[in-house]
Amino acid sequence: MFDLSGQVALITGSSRGIGLAAARALGLQGATVIINGRDASSLARARDYLAAEGIDTLVLPFDITNIDQSIGAVDTVLKTVGKIDIFFSNAGIQHREKLLDFPLSEFERVVFANLTAQWALGRHVAAGMHEQGYGRIIFTGSITALLGRREVTAYTAAKAAMHGIVRQWATELSASGITVNAIAPGYIKTELTTRLWTDPEFTAWLENRVPMKKWGEPDDVASTLVFLAARESRYITGQVVVVDGGLSSSM
Template sequence: MTLFDLTGKTALFTGGGGGIGLAMAKGLAAHGAEVVLVGRNREKLDAAAAGIVAAKGQAQIAVCDLLDTAALEALVAETEARHGGIDILINNAGIQHRQPALDIADADWGRVLETNLTIPFRLARAVGRGMVGRGSGKIINTLSVLSSLGRPSVVPYTAAKGGLKMLTKGLAVELAPSGLQVNGIAPGYILTEMNTALSQDRAFSDWLTARTPARRWGQPEDLVGAAVFLASAASDFVTGHVLTVDGGMTASV
């Protein structure tokens, strides 16, 4: 089990206040990591951190608008100064925008691309500098099965997640000589707040469960094992990889 021991490691989480991010943060904390949850909603972050601490884990919060590049850089600098470095970066924050492609406004397109693709790049750039200096580090990007598949009404999201997949691979190749591993986790359809409308749509939910070999929606906890593996020494020779967690959906025709 020492391969999965994260004792003494600091993990910076975006989108860790709920859903998939919080589940992964709890998992890393349970394996010894100190997690720093980043977001804009202090109340939500406080509740998430309190739950981790109540389970005997270590958690702190950092309220930050990641769309503000100066605030993002300051967040990274302050976290590194406080913890002596950031060992693990999990780019999990993301947004969705459902609308026919021909009706999407430039502002909505830009907002989805910046949140789901540009912010992960900026964080990887800021955190990666310190990791390269120390000769080690793990960067994990939350992708989606829609990184590789198209679906009507979510074109900005698929474009951003597809770009994030290639950002993952590009960074992996460039940073591997410095001792870093950069990987992605591609969840299938998970029961989170972002997917509430879909899960409440009986026709869609019936289609999804029939389409998925596991015959169910995913739960946030289904992502924990993948996150711990990619954050730990168990994955030291794994980089540029996308670990799909979808109940077999993309393996099936």
């Protein structure tokens, strides 16, 4: 089960953290993985890491916030590789500041990166999947779209809208053999959350609040991704799968 041999997966923001764990998980199931990021040296390290695991890896550097560049990169893949079967839209940014001090410019920047750019690139990938009559689109959502959290107003707004897009796209794309889902991670220990997991006070709060009493790891998200990317999940679409150690289910 969950054999991805012969399939091509594009993972944005995959030079580290959840994205890299996702590339490894998909690759170990047989997929050819296309990793993406903005920094060439980080991508090279990620490629070498995956190659050491015997994973067929291609490198596709682009900045998701440059829509013309990202669409051009996908077109290059479609011309050279021929298809994209799995798209994990994972790249994102964060800005933490109190609501009443939050600059409009930062709100617009975060929403553009985490919503508008994801929508534009995802729609372009979906067009290719529509032509081939098959595809798996998975977005990275967030627990903050379900439960409020101070100082992340722009991120929360973007991810809540992304959850809505998942349901709306599933409605439009299902007839083309495309499923659209999202994974909403809770608190996962990555570089994006370094400020939090290096804070002893926050970690103490989290261990008290999360029923499993611990931080999540990137592999916890990656294993869920494999399921949603596989043919076996063919009747699951329009869903947000929460991976949070029970945080959202416990008062």
